[in-house]
Amino acid sequence: MAPNGRLGSGPRCIAIVGPFQSGKTTLLEAIVERTGAISRAGRVSNGDSVGDASQEARAHAMSIEPNVATVEFLGDSMTFVDCPGSTEFLHEMRNVTPVCDAAIVVCEADERKIPALEIILRELEEADIPRFLFINKIDTATQRIRETLALLQQASRTPLLLRQIPLWKDGIAVGFIDLALERAFIYREHAPSEIVDLPEGELPREKEARFAMLERLADYDDELMEELISEIEPPRDQIFDDLSKELRDRHVVPALIGSAERGNGITRLLKALRHEAPTLAQTRARLGIPEEGAPLAQAMKTLHLGQGGKLTIARVLRGAFHEGDSVVGSRGAEARIGSLATLLGSALNRKTDAAAGDTVGFGRLEGIATGDAFAAGKARPEAIVSPAPPESVYVLALRVKDRKDDVRLSSALSKITEEDPSLVIETRPEMGEIRLHGQGEMHLRVAVEKLASRFQVGVETAKPRVAYCETIKLPAAARGRHRKQTGGHGQFGDVMIEIRPLPRGEGFAFQDRITGGVVPRQYIPSVETGVRDALKCGPLGFPVVDLAVMLTDGSYHTVDSSDAAFQAAAKLALAEALPKAKPVLLEPVLSVEITIPSEALSKATALVTGRRGQIQGYDERPGWNGWQVLSATIPESEIGDLIVELRSATAGVGTFSTRFDHMAELSGRPADMVLHKAH
Numbered sequence: 054m055a056p057n058g059r060l061g062s063g064p065r066c067i068a069i070v071g072p073f074q075s076g077k078t079t080l081l082e083a084i085v086e087r088t089g090a091i092s093r094a095g096r097v098s099n100g101d102s103v104g105d106a107s108q109e110a111r112a113h114a115m116s117i118e119p120n121v122a123t124v125e126f127l128g129d130s131m132t133f134v135d136c137p138g139s140t141e142f143l144h145e146m147r148n149v150t151p152v153c154d155a156a157i158v159v160c161e162a163d164e165r166k167i168p169a170l171e172i173i174l175r176e177l178e179e180a181d182i183p184r185f186l187f188i189n190k191i192d193t194a195t196q197r198i199r200e201t202l203a204l205l206q207q208a209s210r211t212p213l214l215l216r217q218i219p220l221w222k223d224g225i226a227v228g229f230i231d232l233a234l235e236r237a238f239i240y241r242e243h244a245p246s247e248i249v250d251l252p253e254g255e256l257p258r259e260k261e262a263r264f265a266m267l268e269r270l271a272d273y274d275d276e277l278m279e280e281l282i283s284e285i286e287p288p289r290d291q292i293f294d295d296l297s298k299e300l301r302d303r304h305v306v307p308a309l310i311g312s313a314e315r316g317n318g319i320t321r322l323l324k325a326l327r328h329e330a331p332t333l334a335q336t337r338a339r340l341g342i343p344e345e346g347a348p349l350a351q352a353m354k355t356l357h358l359g360q361g362g363k364l365t366i367a368r369v370l371r372g373a374f375h376e377g378d379s380v381v382g383s384r385g386a387e388a389r390i391g392s393l394a395t396l397l398g399s400a401l402n403r404k405t406d407a408a409a410g411d412t413v414g415f416g417r418l419e420g421i422a423t424g425d426a427f428a429a430g431k432a433r434p435e436a437i438v439s440p441a442p443p444e445s446v447y448v449l450a451l452r453v454k455d456r457k458d459d460v461r462l463s464s465a466l467s468k469i470t471e472e473d474p475s476l477v478i479e480t481r482p483e484m485g486e487i488r489l490h491g492q493g494e495m496h497l498r499v500a501v502e503k504l505a506s507r508f509q510v511g512v513e514t515a516k517p518r519v520a521y522c523e524t525i526k527l528p529a530a531a532r533g534r535h536r537k538q539t540g541g542h543g544q545f546g547d548v549m550i551e552i553r554p555l556p557r558g559e560g561f562a563f564q565d566r567i568t569g570g571v572v573p574r575q576y577i578p579s580v581e582t583g584v585r586d587a588l589k590c591g592p593l594g595f596p597v598v599d600l601a602v603m604l605t606d607g608s609y610h611t612v613d614s615s616d617a618a619f620q621a622a623a624k625l626a627l628a629e630a631l632p633k634a635k636p637v638l639l640e641p642v643l644s645v646e647i648t649i650p651s652e653a654l655s656k657a658t659a660l661v662t663g664r665r666g667q668i669q670g671y672d673e674r675p676g677w678n679g680w681q682v683l684s685a686t687i688p689e690s691e692i693g694d695l696i697v698e699l700r701s702a703t704a705g706v707g708t709f710s711t712r713f714d715h716m717a718e719l720s721g722r723p724a725d726m727v728l729h730k731a732h
Contacts, residue, residue, distance in 0.1 A: 063333045064130040064410035067326055068150045070177070072137040073157035073167035073261050073705060078104040078116055078315035080159055081135040087319045088124035088131075088241065090397055094243060094316065100323040103398035108506050109499045110718065117142055117499050118473075121396040122368055123412060124344065126323050132368075132395075132412035134353070140169070140705050141493035144475040145354070146176065148424050149338065152351045152368045155183040155300070155330040157322070159313070160208075161190045162201040166528075168650045168706040169297045171208035171677075174306075177345035177500050178210055179337060180438075184302050185324060187307040191226045192220055192240075192315055202308060207679075214269050214305040216296075217321070220252060227312055230255065231321060232263040234291050234646050252524035270295040273304050285306045297329040307471050333410040336660040337370060340437055348372025348429040348728055349722055350415075351437050355423045357468045359507060365415045365426070370437075374415070374429060375406045382427040386420025423474055425665060438588045442475045444710050445490030446696040449497050450518070452487075453652055454511040462487075465508035469500055476500055477574035494697050519690045520641055520726060523591045525634035528553040534608075535618050535628025548572065550626045552634055557600045557716060560600040570618035572607040572619070579616040583623030592632045592732045598639065598716070602627070638724045640688050644714040647683040647699065649675060649707040654681050656702040664691035664725075686714055690727075 069077045082102045095101035098660035100111045104120030116137035123132040134153065136146040142305070150156055156177055177184050186209075198218050206213050216233060217224035228239040228246060237255070238246035251259065267287065271278035274295050280287045299305045309325060311318020318714050337344065349371040353675045378390045392412045394401035407413045419428050423721045428434040453462050466489075470476045476497075477490040490702040491497045496515075530551040537544040555562060563581045572580070579655060584602050589599035607622075643664070649657045654671065661668060666687035687695070692711065699707040721729065 106399040176669035391417030529634035536623040545610035545613035571677035582618030
C-alpha cells in the first residue's frame with residue numbers, strides 16, 4: 054500500500070519539463086532504465102537515447118518535439134512525456150501538460166538559467182498543473198542545498214518544499230536523507246540507492262530541515278500545526294497525505310534531488326510520483342470533465358511517420374477506445390481509429406484497446422489536430438484545452454529547389470503545421486513569396502530539415518521581401534492621350550489629371566472635376582481603374598500610396614473611345630505626372646514590445662538603436678519581478694534576425710511582439726541600397 058493509503062489510481066501521465074540542457078531527456082533515459090524497459094541507459098551525446106530519436110534531434114543534440122515513453126513501475130503504468138526546453142520549442146509543452154497528472158520540472162543550481170526556469174514555472178502555474186522539482190546534477194553541485202533552494206525560489210511564485218537533503222563526503226553529494234521517511238540513502242551508479250543508518254552528526258541537520266518541511270505543510274493543516282506546537286511527532290501517513298494534498302492543491306512544489314546522468318535519486322522520484330501525484334479522476338476534475346459520458350481523449354501531439362502514416366499521440370481521459378472505433382473531434386472532424394500503440398521513444402507497441410488514463414498513439418485520425426479533443430461515437434465533444442499558438446518572431450521565404458515539387462510542398466507544409474501549430478504558413482502573391490513563420494532560427498531550420506528528410510521536398514530559404522512603397526512630396530499635373538488607329542474602329546482616350554500628396558496613412562483618393570461632359574460619365578470609372586492599376590508600380594518600382602488624383606479635363610471620340618482607351622490614357626498621364634511630383638521611398642515601421650530580464654535592458658536598448666529603432670519607453674513586466682518590457686519602433690527591414698541577437702543577449706529567454714505602426718520616409722544611403730537592389 055502507498056504511504057498515503059491510495060490504491061488503484063490507474064495509469065499516470067507525467068510531463069518532464071525544464072530549461073534547455075537541464076537534463077530532461079537524460080532523466081527520461083534514467084527512468085526507462087530504472088523501470089526495466091531498457092537494459093542499459095543510452096546517452097544523448099552518443100545519439101543512442103530512447104528520446105530525441107529523430108534525425109533532426111540527433112543532428113542538433115536537442116529535443117525538438119515531445120518524447121513519449123510508457124513504462125511499468127511497481128505494477129503501475131506510467132507514461133512520461135519529455136518536452137523540449139529551448140524557448141523556440143516551448144510551445145510543445147503547452148499541448149502536453151494540461152492533460153498530465155503532474156509535471157517534473159528539471160533544474161539545477163545555475164543562476165543563468167533562472168529566467169528560463171521562471172518562464173516554465175509560470176506556464177505551469179497559469180495552467181494550474183501540479184509539479185515536482187527535480188534538482189538535477191547534484192553530483193556536481195558546489196553550494197549548500199539551502200542556498201540552491203533560495204536561488205530556485207526566485208523563479209517560483211509557489212513555495213518550494215525541500216523533501217530531501219544531500220549527504221556530503223569530501224564536498225561531493227554521495228547520497229541523501231529523505232525528510233518524510235527519515236531515512237538515509239547512499240547513491241549507487243545506475244541502480245537504486247542503498248538504505249543506510251543516518252551518519253553520525255547528521256541528525257541535527259536532518260531535524261532542522263524536516264521541521265522546516267513540516268512547518269510549511271502545517272500552514273495548510275491545523276491538526277499538524279497543533280502537533281508541532283505540542284511537540285508531538287505526527288504519524289508518517291499523515292505527512293504523506295499532506296504532501297499529496299498540498300501538491301494536488303498547488304500550495305507547494307516538492308523539491309527532490311538527484312543526478313539523471315548517474316541514475317541517482319530516480320527510484321525515490323518514481324515513488325513520490327506513484328504515491329503523491331494526482332490521479333486521473335483528480336485530473337479530470339481539474340479540467341472540468343464529467344466522469345460519465347462517451348470515451349474521451351485529448352490530442353497532445355501529431356506525427357507524420359512516412360510509411361507509417363499519421364500518428365496522433367493522445368491521453369484517454371474517460372472510457373476506453375478500440376481499434377476501428379469511429380470518433381469525432383472537437384472541431385467536427387470524423388475519423389476511424391486505424392491502430393493503437395504505446396510508445397517507448399520511436400518504438401511502437403501495437404495494442405487493441407486504450408483504457409482511461411492511457412497515453413497512446415492513435416493511427417490515421419485524419420482531421421484530428423494537435424490540441425483537439427475527440428470522443429467515440431457521433432456526438433461532438435467540447436474542446437478541453439486549446440492553447441493559442443505563440444506570436445511568431447522569425448520568418449523565412451521558401452522556394453522549392455525543383456519546380457516539380459511545387460504541389461508536394463503545399464502538402465508537406467500542411468503536414469508540418471499540423472504537427473506543430475506554432476509554425477504558420479503565409480502566402481504573399483503580391484510579393485511572389487511563401488513565408489514560414491516560427492519561434493526562432495533553430496525552429497525554422499528544423500522545419501526546413503523535416504521538409505527534406507520526412508517529405509523529400511528540398512527548399513531554399515531567403516529573407517522575406519519588405520513591402521516598401523513610394524509616395525509624392527509635390528503636386529503635379531499631366532495629360533495622357535491614347536490614340537491608336539487600326540483596321541475598323543480605332544482607340545481614343547484623353548485625360549488631364551492633377552496629383553497631390555495626402556497625409557501619411559490616407560491611402561488613395563480619386564476625384565472627378567469634369568465639367569461640360571468632355572469625358573462622358575461612363576468612362577470616368579475607367580479612368581479611376583487605369584489610375585489604380587498604374588499606382589501598383591511607381592517610378593521607383595514600388596506601389597504608390599498617400600496621394601489624391603483629380604480628373605480635371607479630357608476629350609473623347611464618339612466612335613473610337615472605350616473603357617480600355619481611357620484606362621490606357623490614365624496610365625500615361627500618371628506615368629508622366631509621378632516623376633514630376635518628387636517621389637520618395639516609404640518603409641514599414643513596426644511597433645515592438647521586447648520582453649527581457651532587467652539585467653539585459655541595456656543590451657536590448659543597444660540592439661534597438663543599432664537597427665535604426667526609436668526607444669519609446671520601458672516598464673516593469675506586470676507580475677514578473679526582475680523583468681522589463683521595452684517599447685520601441687523599428688523598421689521592418691531591421692527586424693529579420695533581431696530574435697537571434699536578443700536570445701543571445703538574454704541566455705535564450707528574450708522575446709518580442711510586433712504590429713504595424715506606420716510608413717516612414719526612407720532617404721539617404723538606406724534608400725539608395727533598397728533602390729539598387731530592386732533594380
